[in-house]
Amino acid sequence: MSRLARLLGFLVAVRAAARAAMGAAADRREPRPAPESDFDPRKRVVPSSRRAEAAVAVLLLLAALFGVGFTVIYVGLGADTQLLGVAIGGALCLLAAAAIVAGKMVVPQETAVEDRGPLLDEQQIETVVEVIEAGAEGISRRGLLIGAGGVAGAALVTAAATPLASLGPTLSGLHLTPWARGIRLVDDQGRPYLAQDIQIGAFYTALPEHSDPEAFGAGLLVVRLPANFLHLPAARRAWAPEGIVAYSKVCPHAGCAISLYRYPTYAPTSQQPAFTCPCHYSTFLPGEGGRVTFGPAGRSLPQLPLMVGSDGYLHAAGPFHEDIGPSWWGVHRSES
Amino acid sequence: MRRLLMRWFTRRARVPRVLRIALALMLGSLAIVGIAAPRSSGHAGVPSEGGPGAGGTEFNPPTKSPEPPGQGNPTNAFPDSPALRAEGFNLYQQSCSSCHGMSAQGVPGVAPSLRAVGPGPVDFYLSTGRMPLEQPREEPQRSSRAFTRPQIDTLIAFISSFGGPAAPTANPSAGNLALGFHEFTLSCAGCHQIVARGGITVNAQIPDLQQATAQQIAEAVRMGPYLMPHFDAGQIDQHDLDSIARYILWTRHPTDLGGWGIYNIGPIPEGIVAWFIGLLALVIVARLIGERTGEET
Numbered sequence: 001m002s003r004l005a006r007l008l009g010f011l012v013a014v015r016a017a018a019r020a021a022m023g024a025a026a027d028r029r030e031p032r033p034a035p036e037s038d039f040d041p042r043k044r045v046v047p048s049s050r051r052a053e054a055a056v057a058v059l060l061l062l063a064a065l066f067g068v069g070f071t072v073i074y075v076g077l078g079a080d081t082q083l084l085g086v087a088i089g090g091a092l093c094l095l096a097a098a099a100i101v102a103g104k105m106v107v108p109q110e111t112a113v114e115d116r117g118p119l120l121d122e123q124q125i126e127t128v129v130e131v132i133e134a135g136a137e138g139i140s141r142r143g144l145l146i147g148a149g150g151v152a153g154a155a156l157v158t159a160a161a162t163p164l165a166s167l168g169p170t171l172s173g174l175h176l177t178p179w180a181r182g183i184r185l186v187d188d189q190g191r192p193y194l195a196q197d198i199q200i201g202a203f204y205t206a207l208p209e210h211s212d213p214e215a216f217g218a219g220l221l222v223v224r225l226p227a228n229f230l231h232l233p234a235a236r237r238a239w240a241p242e243g244i245v246a247y248s249k250v251c252p253h254a255g256c257a258i259s260l261y262r263y264p265t266y267a268p269t270s271q272q273p274a275f276t277c278p279c280h281y282s283t284f285l286p287g288e289g290g291r292v293t294f295g296p297a298g299r300s301l302p303q304l305p306l307m308v309g310s311d312g313y314l315h316a317a318g319p320f321h322e323d324i325g326p327s328w329w330g331v332h333r334s335e336s
Numbered sequence: 337m338r339r340l341l342m343r344w345f346t347r348r349a350r351v352p353r354v355l356r357i358a359l360a361l362m363l364g365s366l367a368i369v370g371i372a373a374p375r376s377s378g379h380a381g382v383p384s385e386g387g388p389g390a391g392g393t394e395f396n397p398p399t400k401s402p403e404p405p406g407q408g409n410p411t412n413a414f415p416d417s418p419a420l421r422a423e424g425f426n427l428y429q430q431s432c433s434s435c436h437g438m439s440a441q442g443v444p445g446v447a448p449s450l451r452a453v454g455p456g457p458v459d460f461y462l463s464t465g466r467m468p469l470e471q472p473r474e475e476p477q478r479s480s481r482a483f484t485r486p487q488i489d490t491l492i493a494f495i496s497s498f499g500g501p502a503a504p505t506a507n508p509s510a511g512n513l514a515l516g517f518h519e520f521t522l523s524c525a526g527c528h529q530i531v532a533r534g535g536i537t538v539n540a541q542i543p544d545l546q547q548a549t550a551q552q553i554a555e556a557v558r559m560g561p562y563l564m565p566h567f568d569a570g571q572i573d574q575h576d577l578d579s580i581a582r583y584i585l586w587t588r589h590p591t592d593l594g595g596w597g598i599y600n601i602g603p604i605p606e607g608i609v610a611w612f613i614g615l616l617a618l619v620i621v622a623r624l625i626g627e628r629t630g631e632e633t
Contacts, residue, residue: 100625188522201400203565205522226399259526260537262563266448267399269473270563276537278526283538294538 045109046138052105053141059098060148066091067155074162091156098152106145108138175332177217177248177320179304184209185222185246185314195308198224198244203261205249206314217324219249220304221258221275221286222314229273229287236289239305239317245286246304246316248324251277253297255326258284275301298327396442396449402456402559404501406569411502412551414455414492424494427487435472440498446472453559454500455492460555462488464548466562476562478543506554506581516583519576523567531587531600537563546588550581
């Protein structure tokens with residue numbers, strides 16, 4: 001870091017020295033006379049090139065084609081994100097190319113030098129209107145260009161609005177997870193967890209037995225806590241047999257998978273156990289019902305009640321009592 | 337020589353009074369240590385639980401204990417002998433006892449007991465330079481070693497004499513790189529980043545693993561240093577551990593198919609590089625578009 005700062009300081013010093021030297025040299029030099037030129041900036045050039053106009057029209061129509069392609073891919077061809085990117089990116093690039101060609105070779109080129117006058121002069125307004133109208137002079141295929149521009153614009157607007165089709169009627173599924181009373185907790189190989197497998201200071205990812213592991217809300221975080229870290233709300237005392245607690249693995253902020261678990265080697269000089277989401281560092285206390293202690297998450301991490309069967313295996317003692325995953329306006333929160 | 341000595345003894349002290357008192361106190365406490373040391377080493381070489389030194393002091397266990405390497409799995413045998421233990425005991429008194437207690441029983445609120453932790457954590461914390469700490473509340477971080485390897489071995493011999501699980505070990509050449517990548521993704525990458533470049537968590541840093549040896553990796557997995565969770569042989573078996581070690585050693589020189597790796601720390605810095613190059617390109621393009629046609633300057 002300090003080496004970087006020193007390098008920066010050195011560069012600034014070199015720049016200052018160079019400027020000083022240049023300034024001294026410039027002072028000694030005679031002021032340079034303005035270059036003689038027969039170029040009059042106030043010249044008006046009207047290109048009127050039919051080939052350039054045709055090129056602009058072709059570019060606009062190609063942009064329209066790519067825009068329509070976006071909609072078709074989104075709705076009908078499985079919405080491959082890379083193809084979608086090519087389509088919308090291609091449309092915008094072609095539109096830009098059309099604008100560049102039109103600006104350089106189709107509309108009149110003119111450099112105006114204007115004295116600053118009074119702010120509101122009716123006559124000047126009329127002149128301005130005339131000037132603007134004169135901008136189209138020299139374009140022979142005006143109708144074609146306007147038509148092509150309209151088609152390209154319509155296609156792009158349609159493409160931009162297409163993702164609205166995703167706001168479909170699927171929201172009801174958000175309240176359901178595969179968890180229900182009696183379902184066993186298994187690991188990623190499908191082996192059920194014994195309560196005695198769960199060690200203090202380690203953390204485990206659990207999935208519902210005989211169920212799609214990728215289903216919404218399937219993933220669980222399971223840890224065992226000693227009594228001095230376990231301060232669950234009164235209504236949840238029975239949810240943690242032998243101090244084993246289970247929480248949804250989906251962060252209630254943005255839906256990332258919570259994968260950080262910290263557990264102190266020696267609690268008095270460090271921190272209490274916590275889950276942290278790697279995306280935005282929302283931090284939840286597993287001993288206090290998933291309470292948020294840090295980060296942007298707006299509600300506690302949903303807890304799943306557990307029980308230990310007579311066979312020693314870990315079972316869910318019921319479904320989640322609140323919605324899991326990112327919060328939205330209709331989310332069911334827990335009361336505690 | 338004798339004259340010199342005489343002068344040294346009879347010379348009027350130029351040391352301020354406060355310093356002299358502090359020196360006296362220090363020497364006094366050292367003397368007490370010296371008296372305590374032979375007493376406990378007379379008891380079968382080292383103090384045992386409930387033996388002298390433990391009486392009257394509360395036993396102060398760590399919040400989590402290292403996992404054993406698992407049945408039938410290879411362990412790392414560190415050198416051990418009564419002489420090493422005695423030497424380690426002396427070194428322990430000098431460098432560790434102020435926090436961990438005179439007989440490794442821990443000091444409540446300051447540092448945990450080291451009894452029954454076994455050789456693994458001692459080797460890990462000392463060989464990575466994480467211990468000794470200047471302040472007990474400091475976060476242990478990798479730094480230059482405070483002890484030489486022979487000194488570390490004496491401390492391992494001393495602490496191992498209290499019992500505890502054997503030190504795990506990992507043999508990267510027995511591991512499978514692809515399996516190591518898979519297991520690292522499942523259990524480690526959430527914190528340590530996918531090519532083991534480390535990161536941060538709330539109130540703590542997550543070390544990058546570029547300097548870790550296979551032995552240190554095995555010890556860290558089984559013990560969970562500082563805030564890290566630990567993993568038993570049921571979660572990460574010996575073959576997984578060998579493979580993870582192989583993968584971590586591979587990440588020191590990963591294959592960069594995309595050219596410049598910029599330390600492989602992920603999409604954000606890579607994106608920033610793209611921004612810099614892209615912004616420059618955009619400026620050049622804007623300059624070209626804005627150039628007047630037909631004008632020659």
